[in-house]
Amino acid sequence: MEGPDDTSTARSIIDQYRAEACRRYPNFASGESGITRAVEAMLASLARVIAAAEDPFATSHVDVDRESASGDGV
Amino acid sequence: MSQACIGAADVVARVHAGRLTVRECVERALQQIEQSDPDLAAWIVVDADGARRTASTLDDAVSRGQALPLAGVVVAVKDVIDVAGLPTSGGFRPFADRVATRDAEVVARLRQAGAIPLGKVSTAQFAVSDPPETLSPWDASLTPGGSSTGSAVAVAVGHVPVALGTQTGGSVLRPANYCGVVGYKPGFDVVPTDGVMPTAWSLDHVGLLARTVEDIRLLARHVGVAPSRIDLEGAPRIGIITRLVGVAEPPIAGLVAASAEALARAGADVVELDLGAELETFDGVYRVIMQVEAYAAHAQLFSRHRRHYGPQLRDYLDAAALIPGWVYTQAQRVRASLRRVFDERMRAAGVSAAMLPAVPAPPPSRETTGSSLLLAPFSLLGVPAIALPHGVAEDGLPHGIQLVGRRSDDSGLLAVASWCAEEFGPAPCPPAGPTA
Numbered sequence: 376m377e378g379p380d381d382t383s384t385a386r387s388i389i390d391q392y393r394a395e396a397c398r399r400y401p402n403f404a405s406g407e408s409g410i411t412r413a414v415e416a417m418l419a420s421l422a423r424v425i426a427a428a429e430d431p432f433a434t435s436h437v438d439v440d441r442e443s444a445s446g447d448g449v
Numbered sequence: 450m451s452q453a454c455i456g457a458a459d460v461v462a463r464v465h466a467g468r469l470t471v472r473e474c475v476e477r478a479l480q481q482i483e484q485s486d487p488d489l490a491a492w493i494v495v496d497a498d499g500a501r502r503t504a505s506t507l508d509d510a511v512s513r514g515q516a517l518p519l520a521g522v523v524v525a526v527k528d529v530i531d532v533a534g535l536p537t538s539g540g541f542r543p544f545a546d547r548v549a550t551r552d553a554e555v556v557a558r559l560r561q562a563g564a565i566p567l568g569k570v571s572t573a574q575f576a577v578s579d580p581p582e583t584l585s586p587w588d589a590s591l592t593p594g595g596s597s598t599g600s601a602v603a604v605a606v607g608h609v610p611v612a613l614g615t616q617t618g619g620s621v622l623r624p625a626n627y628c629g630v631v632g633y634k635p636g637f638d639v640v641p642t643d644g645v646m647p648t649a650w651s652l653d654h655v656g657l658l659a660r661t662v663e664d665i666r667l668l669a670r671h672v673g674v675a676p677s678r679i680d681l682e683g684a685p686r687i688g689i690i691t692r693l694v695g696v697a698e699p700p701i702a703g704l705v706a707a708s709a710e711a712l713a714r715a716g717a718d719v720v721e722l723d724l725g726a727e728l729e730t731f732d733g734v735y736r737v738i739m740q741v742e743a744y745a746a747h748a749q750l751f752s753r754h755r756r757h758y759g760p761q762l763r764d765y766l767d768a769a770a771l772i773p774g775w776v777y778t779q780a781q782r783v784r785a786s787l788r789r790v791f792d793e794r795m796r797a798a799g800v801s802a803a804m805l806p807a808v809p810a811p812p813p814s815r816e817t818t819g820s821s822l823l824l825a826p827f828s829l830l831g832v833p834a835i836a837l838p839h840g841v842a843e844d845g846l847p848h849g850i851q852l853v854g855r856r857s858d859d860s861g862l863l864a865v866a867s868w869c870a871e872e873f874g875p876a877p878c879p880p881a882g883p884t885a
Contacts, residue, residue: 392771400767413764414771417740421776423733428779
């Protein structure tokens with residue numbers, strides 16, 4: 376049994392924040408060096424933390440296949 | 450030989466033996482600064498009048514037999530630490546006239562023991578990344594390191610025997626390494642940060658810089674560090690973090706390996722040690738926590754005075770504004786786990802200290818203050834660390850190592866550092882420094 380694809384989830388989260396940076400800072404979107412370096416460094420740090428953090432809901436008592444996709448029962 | 454080169458411990462001995470007055474100590478420091486600081490720009494404010502008044506009071510006290518364990522020790526104070534009557538600017542123009550009404554706790558403790566805060570020395574803006582104008586006494590084209598830039602330079606060239614600095618990532622040990630002096634970051638919360646500008650509350654440490662470990666130990670016990678054991682009972686057991694030695698550029702890795710061999714030849718039991726997690730994890734966790742806490746400290750000031758912020762800090766804070774709270778919280782959880790693993794590794798290896806390079810590469814040019822990659826993990830962990838100089842490398846720049854102690858064992862680390870310093874010999878004197 377395979378769990379969720381953590382790598383693609385993390386990448387998707389980082390892409391959301393990159394998009395937010397583009398929206399908020401036009402200089403980032405245009406690739407201006409200072410803010411681009413700062414945001415990319417920050418996103419790399421986020422990715423490292425997300426990769427290192429344990430899933431707070433990871434437990435051997437849950438069958439991942441039976442998680443409700445709709446969120447029913449939450 | 451200049452008075453500053455004598456070292457704080459010798460100064461105190463001479464003052465109490467009546468062979469030197471506190472006033473002479475102050476005048477000699479002022480003379481040193483007048484001679485070389487125009488070329489180095491380490492000092493922001495020199496309080497000559499205040500120091501002379503303090504010296505007269507201290508000389509009277511010494512002559513009456515009052516016990517003043519730091520009488521005659523002239524101290525440079527990083528410009529993020531309050532000294533009563535002097536501005537604390539943090540390298541930030543709008544704060545240039547922001548005069549402190551009382552001493553920071555660490556300054557008050559030193560003053561109470563008889564030390565003389567002579568003035569304020571330069572810092573990267575708000576102790577983060579935009580470098581001050583201060584030049585390296587080793588090579589004016591290279592950074593002297595930061596953010597405790599003026600502290601390291603003032604000690605390296607012999608203006609003063611000791612200086613106060615602060616470290617959030619690598620801001621005491623890095624400039625100490627680049628300038629060829631000893632830089633000590635106590636364990637987290639060992640030295641109070643009251644009266645110190647915040648950079649990142651859960652990472653900020655007050656530290657000491659000096660030319661000898663002996664002087665560090667002398668001052669450390671007066672600022673909150675438990676008294677050191679005088680000597681080790683035998684040669685220490687030191688864990689070399691080989692994986693992090695390998696992160697450094699080959700010349701630096703080679704020099705650190707040579708330092709380890711020198712210690713082993715002298716009798717140290719040098720064993721391999723693992724950090725317990727990937728360096729990238731330490732780096733990511735440190736950066737997220739540092740950036741969020743720095744933003745928390747600066748958000749309101751930044752919105753009012755954006756144009757006065759240095760370009761690097763401005764971009765850094767703009768990026769910080771995007772970090773979500775849940776990632777900061779996860780970073781703190783990972784940090785707790787890293788602490789547990791590191792402490793366990795140190796305990797299991799039975800070592801008194803870990804050893805690794807302080808920096809991964811030689812000092813870069815003056816646009817930055819250098820890398821904290823190998824220093825920030827131990828600020829994150831809150832364990833004590835010290836940079837020790839070990840001579841001059843083939844490139845003509847000082848070389849040294851970093852030693853890291855066990856949690857809550859500052860005195861143990863300082864004892865190991867003393868033993869190592871005996872083997873390494875005295876701190877090197879820079880070309881623009883004292884003629885010791």
